[in-house]
Amino acid sequence: MTLRASALSDASIAEQSGLLSELMAHCGSDGSLVAVQTTKDGIPTVWIKRQQLRDVLRYVKSELSRPFSMLFDLSATDERLRRNHDGLPIGTFTVFYHLFSFDRNQSLRIKVALDDESLSLPSIIDLWPNADWYEREIFDMFGIRFEGHPFLRRLLMPSWWDGYPLRKDHPSRATEVGMFQLPPDKLDMTQDALQFKPEDWGLPRTYHDRDSDFDYMFINLGPAHTGTHGVLRLVAQLAGEEIVNIVPDIGFHHRSQEKIAERQTWHTFIPYTDRIDYLQGVLNEMPYCLAVERLAGITVPPRAQAIRVMMSEFYRIASHLVWYGTFAGDVGALSPVFYMFNDRERILSIVEAVCGGRMHPNWFRIGGVARDLPIGWDQLVRQFIDWFPERLDDYERLVMDNPILKQRTVGIGVLSREDAIAWGATGPMLRACGLPWDLRKVRPYSGYEQFDFEVPTASNGDCYDRAVVHMLELRQSLRIIRQCLDSMPAGPYTSLDPLATPPLKQHTMQDIETLINHFVGVSWGPVLPPGEAEVSTESSKGQTSYYLTSDGSQFSYRTRIRTPSFAHIQMVPLMARGELLSDLLAVLGSVDYVLSDVDR
Amino acid sequence: MTEWRSGRLEGVRVTEGGDGPLTSVVGQSVLFAKLQDLLAWGRKNSLWPLNFGLSCCFVEMATSFTSVYDVARFGAEVARGSPRQADVLVVSGTVFLKVAPVIKQLYEQMLEPRWVISMGSCSNSGGMFDAYSVVQGVDKFIPVDVYMPGCPPPPHAFMECLLLLQSMVGSERRPLSVHFGPQDVQRPIMPSMRDAKRAERMGQREYPSIDVLPRTDLLSSHFAGQPGGRSKGKS
Numbered sequence: 001m002t003l004r005a006s007a008l009s010d011a012s013i014a015e016q017s018g019l020l021s022e023l024m025a026h027c028g029s030d031g032s033l034v035a036v037q038t039t040k041d042g043i044p045t046v047w048i049k050r051q052q053l054r055d056v057l058r059y060v061k062s063e064l065s066r067p068f069s070m071l072f073d074l075s076a077t078d079e080r081l082r083r084n085h086d087g088l089p090i091g092t093f094t095v096f097y098h099l100f101s102f103d104r105n106q107s108l109r110i111k112v113a114l115d116d117e118s119l120s121l122p123s124i125i126d127l128w129p130n131a132d133w134y135e136r137e138i139f140d141m142f143g144i145r146f147e148g149h150p151f152l153r154r155l156l157m158p159s160w161w162d163g164y165p166l167r168k169d170h171p172s173r174a175t176e177v178g179m180f181q182l183p184p185d186k187l188d189m190t191q192d193a194l195q196f197k198p199e200d201w202g203l204p205r206t207y208h209d210r211d212s213d214f215d216y217m218f219i220n221l222g223p224a225h226t227g228t229h230g231v232l233r234l235v236a237q238l239a240g241e242e243i244v245n246i247v248p249d250i251g252f253h254h255r256s257q258e259k260i261a262e263r264q265t266w267h268t269f270i271p272y273t274d275r276i277d278y279l280q281g282v283l284n285e286m287p288y289c290l291a292v293e294r295l296a297g298i299t300v301p302p303r304a305q306a307i308r309v310m311m312s313e314f315y316r317i318a319s320h321l322v323w324y325g326t327f328a329g330d331v332g333a334l335s336p337v338f339y340m341f342n343d344r345e346r347i348l349s350i351v352e353a354v355c356g357g358r359m360h361p362n363w364f365r366i367g368g369v370a371r372d373l374p375i376g377w378d379q380l381v382r383q384f385i386d387w388f389p390e391r392l393d394d395y396e397r398l399v400m401d402n403p404i405l406k407q408r409t410v411g412i413g414v415l416s417r418e419d420a421i422a423w424g425a426t427g428p429m430l431r432a433c434g435l436p437w438d439l440r441k442v443r444p445y446s447g448y449e450q451f452d453f454e455v456p457t458a459s460n461g462d463c464y465d466r467a468v469v470h471m472l473e474l475r476q477s478l479r480i481i482r483q484c485l486d487s488m489p490a491g492p493y494t495s496l497d498p499l500a501t502p503p504l505k506q507h508t509m510q511d512i513e514t515l516i517n518h519f520v521g522v523s524w525g526p527v528l529p530p531g532e533a534e535v536s537t538e539s540s541k542g543q544t545s546y547y548l549t550s551d552g553s554q555f556s557y558r559t560r561i562r563t564p565s566f567a568h569i570q571m572v573p574l575m576a577r578g579e580l581l582s583d584l585l586a587v588l589g590s591v592d593y594v595l596s597d598v599d600r
Numbered sequence: 601m602t603e604w605r606s607g608r609l610e611g612v613r614v615t616e617g618g619d620g621p622l623t624s625v626v627g628q629s630v631l632f633a634k635l636q637d638l639l640a641w642g643r644k645n646s647l648w649p650l651n652f653g654l655s656c657c658f659v660e661m662a663t664s665f666t667s668v669y670d671v672a673r674f675g676a677e678v679a680r681g682s683p684r685q686a687d688v689l690v691v692s693g694t695v696f697l698k699v700a701p702v703i704k705q706l707y708e709q710m711l712e713p714r715w716v717i718s719m720g721s722c723s724n725s726g727g728m729f730d731a732y733s734v735v736q737g738v739d740k741f742i743p744v745d746v747y748m749p750g751c752p753p754p755p756h757a758f759m760e761c762l763l764l765l766q767s768m769v770g771s772e773r774r775p776l777s778v779h780f781g782p783q784d785v786q787r788p789i790m791p792s793m794r795d796a797k798r799a800e801r802m803g804q805r806e807y808p809s810i811d812v813l814p815r816t817d818l819l820s821s822h823f824a825g826q827p828g829g830r831s832k833g834k835s
Contacts, residue, residue, distance in 0.1 A: 157733065158698045165732055173730045180697075182704055182741040190701040223702055226651045226681045230658070231699050252699040253655060256731035271728065278656035278752075322659070341666035346818045353813050359656055359752055376813035383818050596655055 019044050019108065026059050027052060034089050037111070040294050040533040043098075045109040047089055053112055054122050057097065060110075061127055066103035069421050071124075072536075073098035073545060073562040074134035076142045078168045079113075083551055084530040091115045093144060097124075098534070098547070098562070102421070102435070105442055107534075120145035123152075130424040133570045141166035141258075151201065156251035156599055159193045165259055172259050194249075196220060196235045201247050203237050216244065219581070223252045227585045229326060230595035232569070234584070241580045246573040253599040261559035265525025266292050267366055267501040269556070273546075274360040276561060277597035279319040280540045281351070282311045285364035287537040290445060291546045292366050294533035296499040296526065302489040304368035305447040310381075310484035311354065311363060312446075313477040317388075318347045319540035320470050320477075323592045327467060328399050330589030331408040336399050343391060350380050366526065367500025372493045381485050385478050392474055400471060409463035413575040413587035416461060423574065424567040427542025428469040428592060433461035439538040446537075451480050463590035470592070499526045525554040534560075541565055541592045565597035636773055643687070643713065644770035647762070650686035651679035652706060654693025657720040657752040661692045664755035668823055676762055683709040688765065689742075690758075694722035695735040707742045713774060713785075717761055718744045721751045764790070 020036060023046060027033045032052030037045040048056050060068045076095045091113035099108045112121060123146040124131045135146040136155040143164040146152055154161065163170050171177050182190075198205055198218060206215050222233035231252035237245040257276060261269050273284040286308060293300060300308075321344045325337030348358045354377055355361035355370070363370050399405060415425070417433040430437055438455040440448040456472030458465035494500055496507075501521050508518040520526075530552040536545030542564025551557035568591045576587045631638070653661065664671045671677050680686040683706045695703065707716070718738050721727030724747050726736035738744060745768065748761045773786040808814065 161697075171732055174726060174732055174734055174736050175730055177732065180700070180735045180740050182700060187701055187704060191705065194701070223699060224652050224706055226679075230653060230655070231696075231702075252696055252702070253694070254696060254698065254733045255694055255729050256733045260729070260731055275656060278659065338666050341663055342668055342823050345663070345666075345668045346823055349816055349818060353816065356810065358754055359659065371810070374811050374813045376815075380813065380816060380818065387819060 019104075019106065020046070022064060023056075023060070026064075027056055032056060034113075035087075037086075037088055037532075039109075040297075040531045041291075041535065043107045043109050043534060045111060045532075047111045047113065050112045050114065050118075050121060053110075054124065054127070056110065057099075057124055057127055060099060060108060066101055068099035068101040068104075068108055070100040070102070070424055071097065071128035071130055071134070072100040072107065072424060072543075073547070073560065074131060074138070075547075075560045075562075076138045076144055076166075077549065077558045077560075078142065078166060081168050081551075082557065086530070089113050093119065093142060095121060095138065095144065096547075098545075102437065109534075114144065119143060120147055122146070123148040125149060128424075129422055130567060130570055133566065140164070143167065154251075156254040158190065158251070160189065165256060170259075172256075172263050196247070196249075198237065203245055203247070207239065214239070221584070223249075227330060227588065229588075229593070232595055232598070234572070234588075236576075236581060236584065238581060241582075243576050243579055243581060243584060246576050246584075248569055248572060250569065250595075250598050253595040255596065255600065257600045258559055258561055261556050261561075263555060265554045266528060266556065267521075267525050269559070270364060270366075271360065271362045274362055275596060276563065276600060277319075277539065277541065277544070277565070277594045278359055279315075279322050279594055281315040281318075281357075281359060281361045282308070282355075282363050283315050283319070283537075283539040284544065285362075286312055286446065286539070287535045287544050287546045288548075289364045289366060290537065291533045291535040291548045292528070294535060295528045295531055295548060295550050296366065296497070297529075298367045298495050298497040298500055300368055300446070300495055301492045302447065303491045304493050304495070306484050306488055307369050307373060307493060308364060308446050309448065309451070310481055310488075311351070311361070311369075313480045313484075314347050314351060316477045316540045317474055318344050318351075320474055320592075321347075323540075324395070324399070324467070324470060327589040328405065330585045331405055333399060333402060333405055336395065339391075339395070339398070343388070346384060350377075350384060353377065353380060365494060365501060367497055368492070368494025373488075378485060378488075381481065385482050385485070388478060389475065392471070396471065400467065406464060408583075408586050409467065409590065411460070412463045412579060412583045413590060414460060414462045415571070415575055419571075419574060420461065423571045425542070425571060426564050426567070427538065427540075428466055428473065429542060429564075429568055429571075431456065432458045432465040432469045434459045439536065439543060445535070451483050453479050463586050466590045466592070499528065501526050527552065527554050536562070539564065541594070541597065542568065561600055563597045563600060565593035565595075566600075568593050569598050635776060639774070639776070640770050640772060643772075644766045645675040646678075647674075647676045647687050647715070647766065647769065648678045648680050648685065649676060649688045649690050650683055650706065650710065651681050652683075652689065652692075654691065654695065654699070655722070657692035657723070660752045660755050661690055661719060661758055664758045669755040669759060671759060671762065674759070674762055674766065683707075684711060686710055687713070688715050688717060690717045690719050691723040691738045691742075691744075692719040693752075694727070694729055695738045697733050697735060700735050700741060703738065704741055713769075713772075715745045715765055715769065716742055717746045717748060717765060719748045719758065719761075720753055721749065724749065727751055764793070 032049045034047040034049055039045050074097050076093055079090045079094050080092050093114040095112045097110040123135055135149050138144050139152050140154040140156055141164055217238040219236050222228040223231040233249040235247045236243050257272055260272055270285055273288045276284045321340040325340035328336040352358055355363040415433055417435055420430050420433045434457050436455040436457045441455050453476045456469050458468045503518045503521045507514050528550040530550050532549045534547035536543045545562040547560040548556055549558040576584050665677055689707055718724050722729055723738045726734055746761045746765050748757055750757050768790050771788040775781055775783045
């Protein structure tokens with residue numbers, strides 16, 4: 001039996017109490033701080049009265065020493081079916097603000113309880129501009145209003161949708177609401193709903209001043225367009241060829257993953273995580289499994305950790321290669337994508353040999369991985385990592401040194417470091433602005449602290465620099481894989497903890513207890529103790545985070561999935577304003593995003 | 601039906617009683633076939649897909665366009681951005697509520713003859729996403745010619761379905777003109793692949809081990825294409 005990991009390390013308790021006393025000093029006197037919650041992830045969590053919300057947020061953002069400069073995540077929970085209250089001031093809905101401080105390397109979660117009579121909160125768009133989409137998403141999914149939000153309307157669901165999907169009384173399954181039909185009148189209605197009206201977004205149709213007088217042109221890109229890499233829709237407001245503004249329209253890829261998580265067992269949600277960002281396979285499973293293990297208190301054995309790291313890095317390379325090829329294609333270089341897909345095919349051969357699947361490996365399990373590495377894996381991996389660096393040299397000459405590509409991307413779509421932080425950029429987007437922030441380094445998980453690698457950065461934050469960071473990360477991933485290959489630990493590939501799922505077959509037929517444990521674990525699924533845990537990891541596109549709330553059953557009460565693509569697509573107007581229309585595709589190409597990661 | 605192989609239309613005799621050079625030259629450059637057959641053959645071998653992707657399946661579809669799989673062998677590599685120029689709509693991924701009218705419109709914008717491949721479980725039936733925002737199968741609002749199972753189907757499954765569609769298109773007979781001949785489209789009855797493959801599948805007795813890998817050479821010519829014209833496997 002492995003030891004249960006303690007929920008909080010001593011260091012984090014000390015840090016937490018320091019932060020909490022600072023918070024108390026500010027807002028303890030007027031009673032705005034209602035409660036302090038202990039969570040399994042050790043993130044300081046405080047409940048604030050809704051009247052003082054903006055005041056407290058402004059304080060932690062700008063007045064606190066070493067402030068919380070990033071709004072990492074913002075969402076809500078429908079608490080009406082909650083059984084375990086733990087003495088917390090839970091209302092009918094809870095809105096939580098997940099803030100992050102780079103100076104402290106610490107998260108802070110601020111919660112506000114809402115009642116049925118007053119489902120509204122003040123908007124915080126003026127504090128953090130990226131709150132825009134998060135608040136619209138909450139309005140869309142929960143029907144909570146944000147006073148002062150200029151465009152509070154549905155974000156993911158179509159405007160004609162009735163009901164708020166993430167409320168507990170909304171149907172989860174399509175088969176619960178009758179068969180989908182698309183008669184002509186409904187087709188007309190849904191097409192009309194997609195009509196873009198500039199006035200709805202506060203965009204003028206004409207420009208007047210003393211010297212000039214012209215009409216803006218509005219051009220629609222997507223959802224069926226070859227340059228958007230999926231069903232993304234952008235409407236650009238143009239003055240001549242110059243982009244004045246862009247209105248992104250998302251939700252064409254909304255698969256209701258967060259709702260599905262509430263009806264799948266902890267174990268059977270793993271295949272769904274694969275499809276959150278379909279290019280990066282196990283990199284999605286990593287934060288989910290880590291969060292479940294944090295809730296359950298499971299320690300993962302070293303071999304399982306190393307296998308996880310190795311497969312994650314393979315998927316990181318595969319995802320970066322797809323990005324690299326399509327990015328080059330977006331700015332006119334059509335041949336690189338063929339080479340890069342060949343390499344991806346080699347990686348997928350390795351993945352298929354190990355996991356059995358290509359894009360959706362479904363390989364991690366609660367407490368470890370699905371199976372031990374097959375005999376002969378090392379030769380396959382060695383062949384690849386011995387050969388690939390030379391190939392990367394070729395790509396450097398083929399793509400990065402290409403003068404046309406440089407002209408299309410250098411100085412285009414520049415993002416300052418301040419903007420990147422204010423808009424919640426993570427991953428290569430943030431590192432291209434010069435901040436060496438990589439969770440594998442600064443908040444290591446799954447044994448990353450044992451590996452020797454560097455965090456590549458660039459300085460200008462333009463399209464070219466984002467490519468540079470991706471390029472260099474490929475080599476670092478190879479380095480990590482080589483270390484996995486050279487020092488793969490021996491031992492079990494999954495934990496022996498009773499909550500680890502599925503339990504090992506060889507322990508099944510010993511006696512009735514092991515048989516029952518296996519039967520319940522496989523058929524019913526493990527029952528996790530009540531509590532909350534959030535784990536964020538460095539996925540290929542930025543920080544992916546799973547915030548799980550268990551109410552003491554075999555299902556998740558609420559699963560919040562924070563994805564990097566969502567934050568990054570929200571920044572496209574910021575990066576594209578003032579550029580030419582043709583540069584829009586360079587900007588889009590340089591933002592590493594996947595539509596399923598945006599809409600979930 | 602006549603069939604074109606390696607540049608010749610086989611089964612068609614050009615001239616009788618002679619094998620001189622003139623005969624072979626004529627044989628290589630002159631084609632005799634029924635106009636209907638020729639048109640069907642042309643349609644079959646130039647199925648241009650619409651460049652429209654929904655989700656995960658589209659990545660596997662795009663993979664089949666690249667050099668390891670190379671769908672150009674079947675004349676279907678010309679992905680068109682405009683539905684007016686496309687013959688095949690591959691619904692490659694989850695059909696979302698919000699995107700259903702868009703798919704419907706794309707389909708209606710395609711000129712006849714047009715065909716639809718439903719790629720992957722989501723598009724076939726909703727698959728694992730029985731969720732409020734997902735349409736349970738694209739055939740709820742457009743007709744489907746080939747259903748492709750898998751989540752996602754690998755590129756060779758895409759190519760298998762493309763060949764299935766080709767065999768169907770090749771044996772379809774369509775009216776040559778509004779002025780003469782039958783005016784209806786004669787479609788072949790395509791066999792169910794589940795029935796066709798049943799004996800082979802049920803007869804399977806040996807399975808490869810999942811614990812011991814087969815020998816795979818990642819540098820073999822299967823993974824074609826080297827930048828800079830280098831010899832492969834230098835290390």
